[in-house]
Amino acid sequence: MPRHLALLLPLLLLASPAATRLASAACAGEKFPAGRAYASCEDLPKLGASLHWTYDASKSSLSVAFVAAPAAAGGWVAWGLNPTGEGIAGAQALVALAGAGAAAPAVRTYNITGYVPLGKASTPLDFPATDLAADAAGGKIRVYGKLQLRKGMKAVNQVWQVGASSTGGAPDKHAFQADNLGAKSKLVLAGKAPAAAEAPSPALAPEAGGPSAGGDSGAGASSSTAPSKSPNAAVPAAGVSAPALLALALVGFLAAVW
Template sequence: MASTMPHHLALLLLLLASPAATRLAAGAGACASEKFPAGKTYKTCEDLPKLGASLHWTYDASKESLSLAFVAAPAAPNGWVAWGLNPTGEGMPGAQALVALKGSGSSAPAVKTYNITGYVPLGGASTPIAFPATDLAADVGSGGKIRLYGKLQLHKGMKAVNQVWQVGSSVTGGAPDKHAFATDNLSAKSKLVLAGKALAAAAAPTPAPAPAPAPDAGGPSASSGGSDSGAVSSLAPSAGKSPSAAATARVSAPALLVLALVGFLAMV
């Protein structure tokens, strides 16, 4: 038995490093535990790398449509959450955003669409976006998280696109107020891969954000030069099933140890 132990251990390490083991570990992401109302099911979920958010989605390649549920906690009970696709850049300018606003009262969050064109405040009314949106709705889930639902008609041939998301603490006049300038707020962006080997949503590496400018009542100024930090702050307005590698990282060491022990006992 002793002479065969190194061989068994080597096989075990190979099993743990295999794609099958990686997929099993990735499936343990927190997003998989989200329970939606009847009739709302999604093939894929991804724990987004910032702001404790997750994206649940189904991509219909034949119709080039994306059904989704974005889940995140607003920065305060009467705040807002937002998610969008940016076909022209990585930050907020150019983003085609869906925003769910809680506001005061006990009614379900209102959902609006915004075409984020630059460093200007958003208004209380929706603006048309490049991806026709239907089935827009929102509710409040466990822990006060807002769940934002929608279906987008994507552009022909689109296989991957930048996604951005954000959370804020308050709503004024039906419009989202300015969000925080913390590192996580400024880094809430990644790549959404719609078609490929595993139809995976993979977080794209992003450079460290520049220090956030001091917030002021008028929002970011045009002199910000189009930086990502200014872009993200512009969604703070007052007028106008293959999870990602991030999910894999959440698998605990004890879980891998149990997998290793089971595999080893099966081979001894």
């Protein structure tokens, strides 16, 4: 291959949309135990979490693996779907609490009807859940499950959260930093993701001292919520666009030829 073509090829590859998507899909590198594989994955925009899923439209079933690091050793992670709103109230959540020593994390299900403390016992979900399990690897907890969704569902709100500790088998309150409050987006099961899904607004948060999004067990939790904030405007990612890279490649090509 001529030298000027060899110089041009890497820049053209960098400018391609496929290369951009591949470089940004960190979730694709997650290694699951044998027998667990998923058709799609997404790096969630907050808390360093990712979601892996397979949706069977003919059966309206959703198999998921949620991956996140708890806020501290001995903490918990949570993920759920909310068919009625964008916040935590109404979420159908899977919660995994870190096990003691080498024990596997314990999985709970919570139908979160309001901002009240959650206990040790699971509550039934509006989306029946089966195949529940969890494991821990590389400082992260991975929670697995299969949800039976409503027929014809194409998109649904999702929320997720991490916490630092649990008490008596129930998750304690999480932090109320920007990432915690913004841990929500829309999960698109079929079709193209709407533009709003790229810039999720902050999640609804309880008043100071209230319970956590993943289900809190702190005493004196309030059942009222703080007003939801307006969606943030999307901020363009810093960097060089594909057309600009292509222009630079062309300049390099002409310089090499001349």
